[in-house]
Amino acid sequence: MNVDRMRQIDFWAGVPLTFLMTLYWRIRCFFSPPAPKAGKNILFIELSEMGSAVIADAALKRAQALFPDARIYFLIFAKNRPSLDIMGTIARENMLTIRADSLVNLVVDTLAMVRTMRSLDLMAAIDMEMFSRFSALLTFLSGAPKRVGFHRFHTEGLYRGELLTHRVPYNPHQHVAKCFMAQVHALTEPEGTTPHGKVHFTEADIRLAPVTPSAEVLDAFKTRLFEAYPVLQDAKRWVILNPNASELMPLRRWPYDRYKEVARRLLAEHDDMAIIITGVASEKAEAETLVAAAGSDRICNLAGFTRMEDLIPLYALSAVMVTNDSGPAHFAAPVGLPTIVLFGPETPALYGALNDKAEFITARLACSPCVSAMNHRSTACTDPACMRAIPVEQVLGAVKRLLG
Incomplete structure (x- = not known):
């Protein structure tokens, strides 16, 4: 299913379902308060963003440190599961998945997952999604006695029931990694604290x-790379261009012609350099137009060639990457690859890659950023002037600076 369809389902089905579930829970607690349940394990739920699996890693490690006897589980959409391999914090057998490629698979896997979650001896379920009703329902149905998530408090809209036991305010003025850390620390605070997450990071x-x-x-x-692209063996420096963005927000893409110009200019000015284009298999044909426009044999189309497990060695061998605000910016962060990340609809203040060697470029238009957790990361904009306002010269200058 595409992202817009999933948002529609989350609203039209999610709002009444969370309301009914809240009503059921209140009635049950009034007539028959549930007996305390003693679990010991922790489930994190973060379904839709591959980059968030990396951003959340410090929170996962903090949970392991605070609760050393707990087994840490992570629930994510099946297509995004490989992102958990980047940091390697979650054991493979503790990765839980739900397919979201069709409504039938989504329903079938969700029903099966409810049964699975209830068998995990959970002490807590932590909902890391930003005001998703679907993840709120999963958190409640997990059976965990402690349920942590972002709560709207006095914010209008974004209703998703009253199903949390530990309510953490979503802070739109600090990096989301700190918001995730606050969720973990909520488990150490007295129940009834309002709001939870009163700690400095x-x-x-x-x-x-x-x-x-x-x-x-x-x-x-x-060995595998040089067999397919022997020209890379002779180049002293590799510069990665990642011109793609996830289907969650195609408006994050810098114009393709700008990437073509960057590739042409770099290849013309540096005869010891090779350009690598990355992407998934479905983006290979589009990437080929960039290769053709560069007019050089020192540019290689790796779209569809690299697997998730190839990204860490690729980033370790490369000199610089230019990318839209998308997963690769975060996947390259633990390697420390110098990275230029182009922002428009969102802001690096919240979603910047946790990489000391990253530079963030944004045009800072009055309308930008236009998406956030508070509008379910949706925007009325159909013309991303914020991305077109980033000039080629500024990006080239940053590349040359990072190349030293």
Whole structure:
């Protein structure tokens, strides 16, 4: 299913379902208060964003430190599961998935997941989604006695029931990684605290643990890569261009012609450099137009060639990456790859990659950012002038600066 259809289902089905579930819970608690349940494990629910699995990593590690006897589970949409492999914090057997490629699969997997969650001996379920009714229902149906999530409090709209036991305010003025940390710490605060999450976090608290591929992994990847693209073996520096963005928000894409110009200019000015275009298999044909426009044999189309497990060695071997605000910016962060991230509809203040070597470029138009958790990350804009306002010269200048 596409993102717009999922938003419609979340609203038209989610609002009445969360209302009815809230009514049921209140009536049940009034007549027959549930007996305390002693679980020990923790379930994190973050379904829809691959990059968020990386942003949330510090919170996952903090949960492990605060509750060393707990087994940590993570529930995510099936197509996004490979993003959990980047940091390797969650054991493969503790990764839970729901298919969302069709309504039938979504319903079938959700019903099965309710049964699975209730077998996990949960102490807490932490809903990391931003005001999703679907994830609120999953959190409640998990059977966990402690249910943590973002609550609207006095904010109008975005109703998703009253199903949480630990209500954390979503703070739109600090990085979302700190919001995730606040959710974990809510479990250490007295029940009934209003709001939960009264704790200070520093930049060091959300810093990602570095990820370095082994020599064996690097050698295996280079062997496979050089067989397919021998020109890369002769180039001293690789610059990655990631011109794509997830279907969640195509407005985040910098115009394709700008990427073509960046590729042409870099190849013309640096004869020791190769350009790598990344993307998924469905983006291969479009990426090929960029390769053709560059007019050089030192540009390689890796769309569909790289698997998720290839990204860490690819980033470790590369010099710089230019990317839209999307998953690769976050996947490259633990490697420390110098990265230029182009922002428009969203802001790096909230969603910037946790990478000390990242530079964020935004035109800062009066209308930008136009999407947030408060509008369900939806916008009326159909003309992303905020992305077109980022000039080629500014991006090229940043590339050259990071190349040193």
